[in-house]
Amino acid sequence: MFRGFRWLLVAAAVVLTGCAATGPRYAEVESAFPTLRAGYGRVLVYRPAGLGAAVQPELLLNGELIGKAQPEGFFFVDRAVGRYTLTASTEVRTTAELDLADGATVYVQFGISMGLFVGHPRLTLQSPATAVPQLAALAYTGAVPLVPGPARSRQADALPSGPAPSRAAPPGQVTLDDLGSLLPAR
Template identity: 60%
Template structure:
């Protein structure tokens, strides 16, 4: 009986360490970048459940865009069009979806029972279904977002735009563009 208790405690500690950490969706949603013209957003989330230690990479058209972490979410913005979302453990799961300009597509990731390791499962979700889970999930993505920072609004008055912003070339975002969003080095 004593060994059983120790195993349960060890398993609980191990599984607790597997859950995503970071700011919650409710804290960072306001700081998501505004979608560019011609782009859609893909939010992938996993609200816990079976197989917490199994965290497969999530790919979009073969490119790794994040990990399926329990109680976590991330997002990517891509040009509107058709895409394939996939995840692999001992089997590969594939979901075809379409990103629509100016809209957000939600995909829920989960793990089901497998022979040796859990199998990934990807399901398309409505916004109504996704918003039931997202507020308590931790942000695990690579795009820097700041808790409780208001979303940047489009400015129609060019006098209110700084000289740096007016002179900044348009195009893809670089690491230099994002450096101001990162916390100072410790």
């Protein structure tokens, strides 16, 4: 009996370790985040480790698929200033109302609580003071590749500055800033 229980624990550990997000860590790619255009804000969704690692629902912003809630991962999307509804569904549907302000980032922590058959998603708005320390070790799971670089100074972010400096990517790699020029003007 104990031998069977031991194998069950080993199998569960193998399955759950395969669920964590992989990719460059926040601290490595934060300096490569594109500068927000005027009239835009950023929605950053993150999921620290916790209950229900195998449950990874899709997240919708005003009905548009923007990502998947992977354990120990984060992603972001930039959108025009305004009011948005973020939605995640398992056996229940959970929403969070977001107000995007010009140049601001809204941090949304994803979590799972116990459900009848499947965990229930939780979407919690967090302050930068709470979110940023939690993000440091999380993996980037976004769709566009970011080029890892040195961490950005928090003091430098607080100071107003002129136009954003151009970030040169190593040959063969593309940053979000490079792709921004391909988007139609709004």
